[in-house]
Amino acid sequence: xxxxxxxxxxxxxxxxxxxxxxxxxxxxxxxxxxxxxxxxxxxxxxxxxxxxxxxxxxxxxxxxxxxxxxxxxxxxxxxxxxxxxxxxxxxxxxxxxxxxxxxxxxxxxxxxxxxxxxxxxxxxxxxxxxxxxxxxxxxxxxxxxxxxxxxxxxxxxxxxxxxxxxxxxxxxxxxxxxxxxxxxxxxxxxxxxxxxxxxxxxxxxxxxxxxxxxxxxxxxxxxxxxxxxxxxxxxxxxxxxxxxxxxxxxxxxxxxxxxx
DNA sequence: ATGACTCGTATTACGAGA
Numbered sequence: 001x002x003x004x005x006x007x008x009x010x011x012x013x014x015x016x017x018x019x020x021x022x023x024x025x026x027x028x029x030x031x032x033x034x035x036x037x038x039x040x041x042x043x044x045x046x047x048x049x050x051x052x053x054x055x056x057x058x059x060x061x062x063x064x065x066x067x068x069x070x071x072x073x074x075x076x077x078x079x080x081x082x083x084x085x086x087x088x089x090x091x092x093x094x095x096x097x098x099x100x101x102x103x104x105x106x107x108x109x110x111x112x113x114x115x116x117x118x119x120x121x122x123x124x125x126x127x128x129x130x131x132x133x134x135x136x137x138x139x140x141x142x143x144x145x146x147x148x149x150x151x152x153x154x155x156x157x158x159x160x161x162x163x164x165x166x167x168x169x170x171x172x173x174x175x176x177x178x179x180x181x182x183x184x185x186x187x188x189x190x191x192x193x194x195x196x197x198x199x200x201x202x203x204x205x206x207x208x209x210x211x212x213x214x215x216x217x218x219x220x221x222x223x224x225x226x227x228x229x230x231x232x233x234x235x236x237x238x239x240x241x242x243x244x245x246x247x248x249x250x251x252x253x254x255x256x257x258x259x260x
Numbered sequence: 261a262t263g264a265c266t267c268g269t270a271t272t273a274c275g276a277g278a
Binding site for chain 2: 009010012013034036037060061062112113114152166169170171204206207208209210213214218220247249250
């Protein structure tokens with residue numbers, strides 16, 4: 001079973017690339033972030049015409065997450081628990097039936113948090129506390145799960161080409177990294193790091209200053225697995241080749257392979 | 261020499277991303 005995550009940076013701007021990649025990858029469930037679309041404007045029919053199931057949780061202009069899958073979800077939940085006043089569309093989860101039993105899969109778009117020193121940074125940290133609470137609750141329920149998405153956190157120095165460039169950035173603040181570690185310390189497994197120690201493994205390259213040709217990347221798109229699932233991991237790959245396409249997203253897909 | 265971004269929203273400028 002393949003579970004993928006991809007921040008596509010605008011579903012309408014990326015529709016051709018999305019269709020091409022879905023066709024090639026054939027994920028069972030693909031978690032999308034930054035669809036930048038309200039639900040009504042999501043290019044649903046073009047994707048459904050190729051046989052995919054779609055669930056969206058969008059908003060006007062920015063943010064927004066979606067789940068694209070081969071089979072329909074048994075149930076869907078929109079939004080991250082813990083703050084009724086939060087209007088940003090950043091979390092969407094579904095329950096699927098598999099040969100190993102039910103599995104819960106979430107598409108998450110964790111707040112960027114820049115600039116540090118504005119209210120955006122504490123919003124990021126509060127959002128991470130809410131994510132940790134959700135993970136605790138899901139662990140207690142004992143249904144295997146994948147928390148997949150754009151975490152906007154560089155966990156370790158080796159997750160950036162030039163870690164020193166990110167010292168003042170919300171993605172690499174001690175508080176952001178500590179909150180990510182607290183999540184890991186619940187017993188979750190970072191699927192990529194559990195399966196490779198390969199250097200210069202990145203998922204994002206900025207559009208500016210030739211970051212892609214210089215391979216000046218960072219690893220911020222992660223898949224965190226519940227403990228039962230980590231034993232069933234076959235591997236993780238990064239579909240880096242799509243960054244070289246015409247009109248690419250600045251992120252590339254991460255694809256997790258789980259034993260059926 | 262040395263890579264000056266891209267998307268969406270709303271009017272060719274701005275917010276947001278990272």
